[in-house]
Amino acid sequence: MPFGFVSAWKKRRRSKSHDQNESWTYKPVEYWQLGDQNTPSKRPYGSSVFTLKEMEKATCSFSEENLVGKGGFGRVYRGVLRSGEVVAIKKMELPPFKAAEGEREFRVEVDILSSLDHPNLVPLIGYCADGKHRFLVYEFMHNGNLQDHLNGISENKMGWPLRLKIALGAARGLAYLHSSSAVGIPIVHRDFKSTNVLLSANFEAKISDFGLAKLMPEGQEMYVTTRVQGTFGYFDPEYTSTGKLTLQSDVYAFGVVLLELLTGRRAVDLNQGPTDQNLVLQVRHILNDRKKLRKVIDPEMSRSSYTMESIVMFANLASRCVRSESSDRPSMVECVKELQLIFSTNIKALGS
DSSP states (O other), X not given: OOOOHHHHHHHHHHSTTSOXXXXXXXXXXXXXXXXXXXXXXXXXXXXXXXXXXXXXXXXXXTOGGGEEEEOSSEEEEEEEOTTSOEEEEEEEOXXXXXXXXXXXXXXXXXXXXXXXXXXXXXXXXXXXEETTEEEEEEEOOTTOBHHHHHTTSXXXXXXXXXXXXXXXXXHHHHHHHHHOTTTSSOEEOSOOOGGGEEEOTTOOEEEOOOTTOEEOOTTOSOEEOSSOOSOTTSOOHHHHHHOEEOHHHXXXXXXXXXXXXXXXXXXXOTTSOTTSSBHHHHXXXXXXXXXXXXXXSOTTSOGGGOOHXXXXXXXXXXXXXXXXXXXXXXOHHHHHHHHHHHHHHHHHHHHO
């Protein structure tokens, strides 16, 4: 097991010298390093340790003016560090019965992101574990998350080339996690969705939220669990029914995001009728029908921004990603290659 975060903490907790009165005091980042010292660190300040006072100062005491979002973990604030760097600060706010789960997700996220380095993953700048307070500090993503842009919150409507760029960036991020080249073992994100695809100032897609991420057992392609975790609407049907988690579980969720990019609709929309709430079930049967496919293309997209050839190729890829059987889905490496072809096909046709 390449990650030493959880195991080191458990050993420390069992130690007689451990202060039983302190639930967990933040430690220098070296305390959490991988056992393999040859593994390169992500960036010089990739796991800086902050205090509660620094978090308060960065966010003006967590003022409402700096609040940029809310999620299952807690609230996210815009902050400015002492260095002047603008960051996103995620503050863990969970009810007591979820505290243990939140602590585990916090530790997993710090451990994994401190060990990864890829342009399509949101960089973790540092963390704060001051007493019972937990914060994660990330690079600030100026254009928010993908779902907000697709569902009308953003004033700027996304054209097809930009959607393809985002899909390709997200695919590269997942392919990197699945490749095992970073830490020696493939990583399943397990909660990939449009709200976890963040967009930089240049609309580069970066994957976020690794609290549910799972390292695949060494030498195995599957992990069996009795507890299915993730987000409704993005669940791999095979994982849901059998508890067998694979890299293809991420591929299914990626396929759902491709459908969101194509249609501009939500993965799950409870405002629709009972048979139209789930996006995959709603459009799966028409993804390979060119005539019917035109009806589900997001009307917010300018017709001049796309070619039907690229749309058909994209829909075909999405349909294969959301197949019920995991063995029938492409790998993320294959998704990257196909999206590169789709992107170039669209550009060439529009430029001619």
